[in-house]
Amino acid sequence: MRRLIFSISIIFVFIFFFGNNSASSQTSDVLDGIYEKEHVPARKPIPYHHLREADMMWTKKIWRILNLREKINHPLYYPTIDHIGDRMSLTRLIMWGVENTGMYVYDAQIDDEFTTPMTLTELNSALGASKDTQQIDINEYETIDSLIVTEADPSEVKRYLMKEVWYFDKQRSKLEVQIVGLCPIRLFHRKVEGQEEDEGGKLSQSKVCWVYYPAARAMFANHEVFNPKNDSERRTFEDIFFKRHFSSFIYQKTNVYDNRRIQDYKFGLDARLESDKIKEFIFKLEHDLWEY
Numbered sequence: 001m002r003r004l005i006f007s008i009s010i011i012f013v014f015i016f017f018f019g020n021n022s023a024s025s026q027t028s029d030v031l032d033g034i035y036e037k038e039h040v041p042a043r044k045p046i047p048y049h050h051l052r053e054a055d056m057m058w059t060k061k062i063w064r065i066l067n068l069r070e071k072i073n074h075p076l077y078y079p080t081i082d083h084i085g086d087r088m089s090l091t092r093l094i095m096w097g098v099e100n101t102g103m104y105v106y107d108a109q110i111d112d113e114f115t116t117p118m119t120l121t122e123l124n125s126a127l128g129a130s131k132d133t134q135q136i137d138i139n140e141y142e143t144i145d146s147l148i149v150t151e152a153d154p155s156e157v158k159r160y161l162m163k164e165v166w167y168f169d170k171q172r173s174k175l176e177v178q179i180v181g182l183c184p185i186r187l188f189h190r191k192v193e194g195q196e197e198d199e200g201g202k203l204s205q206s207k208v209c210w211v212y213y214p215a216a217r218a219m220f221a222n223h224e225v226f227n228p229k230n231d232s233e234r235r236t237f238e239d240i241f242f243k244r245h246f247s248s249f250i251y252q253k254t255n256v257y258d259n260r261r262i263q264d265y266k267f268g269l270d271a272r273l274e275s276d277k278i279k280e281f282i283f284k285l286e287h288d289l290w291e292y
Contacts, residue, residue, distance in 0.1 A: 047102035
């Protein structure tokens with residue numbers, strides 16, 4: 001009898017062991033596609049050329065606005081949900097980098113020179129996360145306190161402020177540009193006192209943080225964005241910025257008037273024409289250096 005019980009227990013152990021192995025092997029063979037992606041996770045950003053101050057014939061610091069509602073910029077904005085497969089929006093990727101890779105972001109309310117690091121809690125708060133206590137009436141004579149938690153909403157970031165430096169390198173006789181920083185701009189409806197919840201509110205905008213771009217290039221090079229024409233040729237965030245595959249307009253340039261913005265002295269169509277004027281000046285700078 002003991003031998004029979006021992007034999008049955010051995011059989012059950014073998015069935016359990018091999019059954020789990022076969023189930024795990026079947027699970028590992030399941031792919032959401034027809035091949036395993038290996039190229040993008042191993043990619044590294046293209047290194048910058050070594051620059052010397054003696055070779056800097058001309059430099060100009062420029063600030064640009066990227067409107068994520070423009071069609072060409074949609075790969076930076078979508079997906080608005082947490083993720084689709086291995087794709088995330090640019091704002092959610094920045095949040096993921098701060099939480100998981102130890103990447104630093106800097107307070108945009110102080111300056112744009114990357115001087116004051118922000119914590120993950122401060123970043124979430126800048127994106128609208130909050131905790132509030134509200135009193136709820138149970139009956140005519142009694143009330144209780146209820147905790148209302150609001151999560152950060154990366155989809156409210158619909159613009160980016162980009163800080164970059166244009167320069168002419170006389171060693172290579174070439175006009176080039178390097179991105180220095182990115183600043184998400186949150187557009188949200190601010191509730192006005194005395195206004196109901198469903199009435200919207202006043203549209204406001206605020207700078208969330210500054211991301212030091214050279215430190216984030218490795219992370220951007222390892223995360224894909226959507227390519228509407230070919231799913232097997234996915235681009236990365238680094239590809240979009242390095243190849244300048246985005247739409248933007250010039251918002252500010254360094255100047256003697258405390259680096260004032262264009263909108264401080266030009267309005268409407270005149271502001272856009274002033275932006276195009278700066279763009280044309282940069283183009284003609286290199287063009288006029290050569291003799292034809």
